[in-house]
Amino acid sequence: MLYIEAKVNFSDMQFKHASLLLIVVLLGTAVLTFIVVQRQKELDDQRAAVLKDIGDAIDVPTATQTPAQKIDPATLKANEYLSTSIDLNGDGVVENISIEVKGNSIEGTSTVLTASGSSIVFPGTNPDGYFGIVDIDTTDHEKEIAVSDRGGSIDYTTGFYRFDGSVLQLVGTVQGSYEDIDFAGNGTLTTQTRATTLQTWTYEDAFTLGTDHKLSHVEKDLYLIDPSAIGAHLTMLQDLPLNTDTNEVIGGAIATTLKKGEKITFIGCDDVRWCKTQSATGVAGWFAVEDFNTIITIDGTRVQASEVFEGLSNAD
Ligand SMILES: [Ca+2]
Numbered sequence: 001m002l003y004i005e006a007k008v009n010f011s012d013m014q015f016k017h018a019s020l021l022l023i024v025v026l027l028g029t030a031v032l033t034f035i036v037v038q039r040q041k042e043l044d045d046q047r048a049a050v051l052k053d054i055g056d057a058i059d060v061p062t063a064t065q066t067p068a069q070k071i072d073p074a075t076l077k078a079n080e081y082l083s084t085s086i087d088l089n090g091d092g093v094v095e096n097i098s099i100e101v102k103g104n105s106i107e108g109t110s111t112v113l114t115a116s117g118s119s120i121v122f123p124g125t126n127p128d129g130y131f132g133i134v135d136i137d138t139t140d141h142e143k144e145i146a147v148s149d150r151g152g153s154i155d156y157t158t159g160f161y162r163f164d165g166s167v168l169q170l171v172g173t174v175q176g177s178y179e180d181i182d183f184a185g186n187g188t189l190t191t192q193t194r195a196t197t198l199q200t201w202t203y204e205d206a207f208t209l210g211t212d213h214k215l216s217h218v219e220k221d222l223y224l225i226d227p228s229a230i231g232a233h234l235t236m237l238q239d240l241p242l243n244t245d246t247n248e249v250i251g252g253a254i255a256t257t258l259k260k261g262e263k264i265t266f267i268g269c270d271d272v273r274w275c276k277t278q279s280a281t282g283v284a285g286w287f288a289v290e291d292f293n294t295i296i297t298i299d300g301t302r303v304q305a306s307e308v309f310e311g312l313s314n315a316d
Pocket residue numbers: 086087088089090091092093094095
């Protein structure tokens with residue numbers, strides 16, 4: 001009996017200790033949980049604030065309208081169409097032509113031309129969204145559709161398309177907007193092409209329409225800068241000997257040496273390696289260029305064009 005009583009007392013005491021321990025543990029857990037939850041809330045608030053800042057900083061694009069959809073037909077000028085009807089191939093049957101710019105400025109665009117059920121895509125990044133009708137050769141009974149794209153900045157390209165009676169075909173692509181291109185009507189068109197040597201400039205560039213209905217480039221030994229353009233008149237920052245012609249090795253036959261301080265005329269380039277200039281006294285000669293604007297001097301050293309000439313055009 002005593003033994004049983006003692007055991008009961010012992011169990012009772014053990015129970016009390018266990019209960020106390022449990023309460024302490026529960027209280028501790030509750031406090032810890034409260035701290036953790038509070039800390040997590042602070043972190044969530046901070047994270048939300050950072051995300052909001054990022055969201056505010058990024059100009060989230062919402063516009064999905066394409067340039068073509070923005071065009072108000074009332075603003076279209078002469079020879080600018082969203083749709084028109086004309087006999088393109090001279091067979092007496094009128095073609096219904098329309099243009100649609102697909103995609104948008106965020107995901108990229110493609111300009112789809114359709115003529116009497118035949119569609120063709122003019123790739124681009126910044127389409128005008130309308131087309132024109134041109135006649136490159138007035139003797140071949142055909143007219144061409146011209147569609148232009150402004151490119152990344154103002155680097156226009158124009159695609160020309162013909163209709164062969166069943167499908168649209170690409171005739172050729174050139175630089176420039178069709179609205180700035182000169183169509184002589186004799187199969188030759190003249191546009192401004194951006195040069196790839198020395199400085200930022202363009203030259204008059206011709207293309208001819210062949211019997212295969214394709215445009216081909218008219219190659220020249222010398223592409224000329226417009227004498228009134230920026231970069232046509234330069235001042236020498238250092239001496240530069242000029243070759244008599246482009247067949248000589250560099251420095252093989254010297255026409256003249258442009259002197260530091262001399263005001264000279266930049267004439268143009270072959271747009272591969274050689275550029276032509278003229279001294280103040282009217283003597284012309286050539287110098288060699290590589291990597292766009294690195295000048296190769298007669299002793300073989302390379303000099304940046306900006307160290308040789310003052311007044312270069314470096315607009316993008
Ligand atoms: Ca027709």
